[in-house]
Amino acid sequence: MVIKMTFKNIQYIIYFFIFTLISCEDVITVDLATGRPQIVVDGWINNKFETQKIRLVSTTGYFNSDAPPYVENATVKIHNLVNNTTMDFTYDKDGYYTWTPATLADTLLVRQRPSDFDRDSDGLYNNYYRLEVTAEFTGVDVHFEAFTSLERTPVIDSLTFKTQVASDDYPEVIYGELWAKDFAGPADCYWIKTWKNDSLLNKSNEMSLAFDITPGRSDYGDVIKEDTYFIPPVRNSINPRLSDDEQEAKKPLYQINDSVYCEIHSMTENAFDFMSQAKSQMSNGGLFATPLANVPSNILALDSKSDGLVVGVFCGSAISSKGFRIKTKPPYEEK
Structure with missing residues (x-):
């Protein structure tokens, strides 16, 4: 059967679609069911001679813009499994529990690679420190634990800066590179943090994670036989990421007299996988965005009552750092 399409038929179809689009402009209120609250662990410890912090907060509704409720009644301990000592953390404020080393000798231990302390002979080395937490939470006595080690981190050789030649679309640009060598041998994971004029670059697309010399998981740890510099995507990650509006306004990355400070954690x-997935979810959006979900955690419930009531991450870091102030115009990049 052949259907003839007249101009009037086409008009009717166009009117139908216009009417449909207009009729879809009503605001629809979605009543989302509220899931049960969970404790969120933000547990990052390091080898610096400074106060160590573990933060415990509660999850809240997706559309709730208030600060998350703090978990203030917990008992927080970290057990040093190497020398069988315990650090008792005390509540401070805003969900933070703190402990301060009394002397430099009390700072946390960095594991000496490749295999100095495989306590249970499982080939893993996250058994230097054990976090133990108990708390009364939503009427339940919650009890959980997590394990970590402090892994090696490379020294930052230098921060260098160059000037990119102006183009028809953009003025001269000053940009920086971080020079540090990943260690040869087994896989190493890093979180590179950068401060510009004392302000942390903390957009989701400014979070710089490295697995060996690359931004994502790779086999380089099994391949490289000598210490090797990070590849350009990692080296260049110390530069601010400009929004479309900032690019349109030709905002500079760096200028003369800017100070730049970098740390490699x-x-x-386990922590690398957690942060990689968290970064992916923070930048998740658009037409083909994946549904939000809890990022897999290394926090373990110690009984059935606590199961499903805790998320987050516990990790230790060794930290190296270097700063630089741009005093004069950097040399032009080589073509």
Whole structure:
């Protein structure tokens, strides 16, 4: 059967679609069911001679813009499994529990690679420190634990800066590179943090994670036989990421008299996977965005009552750092 399409038929179809689009402009209120609250662990410890912090907060509704409720009644301990000592953390404020080393000798231990302390002979080395937490939470006595080690981190050789030649679309640009060598041998994971004029670059697309010399998981740890510099995507990650509006306004990355400070934080592979997935979810959006979900955690419930009531991450880091002030115009990049 052949259907003839007249101009009037086409008009009717166009009117139908216009009417449909207009009729879809009503605001629809979605009543989302509220899931049960969970404790969120933000547990990052390091080898610096400074106060160590573990933060415990509660999850809240997706559309709730208030600060998350703090978990203030917990008992928080970290057990040093190497020398069988315990650090008792006390509540401070805003969900933070703190402990301060009394002397430099009390700072946390960095594991000496490749295999100095495989306590249970499982080939893993996240058994230097054990976090133990108990708390009364939503009427339940919650009890959970997590394990970590502090892995090695490379020294930052230098921060260098160059000037990119102006183009028809953009003025001269000053940009920086971080020079540090990943260690040869087994996989190493890092979180590179950068401060510009004392302000942390903390957009989701400014979070710089490295697995060996690359931004994502790779086999380089099994391949490279000598210490090797990070590849350009990692080296260049110390530069601010400009929004479309900032690019349109030709905002500079760096200028003369700017100060730049970088830190490399080592991470366990568990923490690297956690942060990689968290970064993916923070930048998740658009037409083909994946549904939001809890990022897999290395926090373990110690009984059935606590199961499903805790998320987050516990990790230790060794930290290296270097700063630089741009005093004069950097040399032009080589073509």
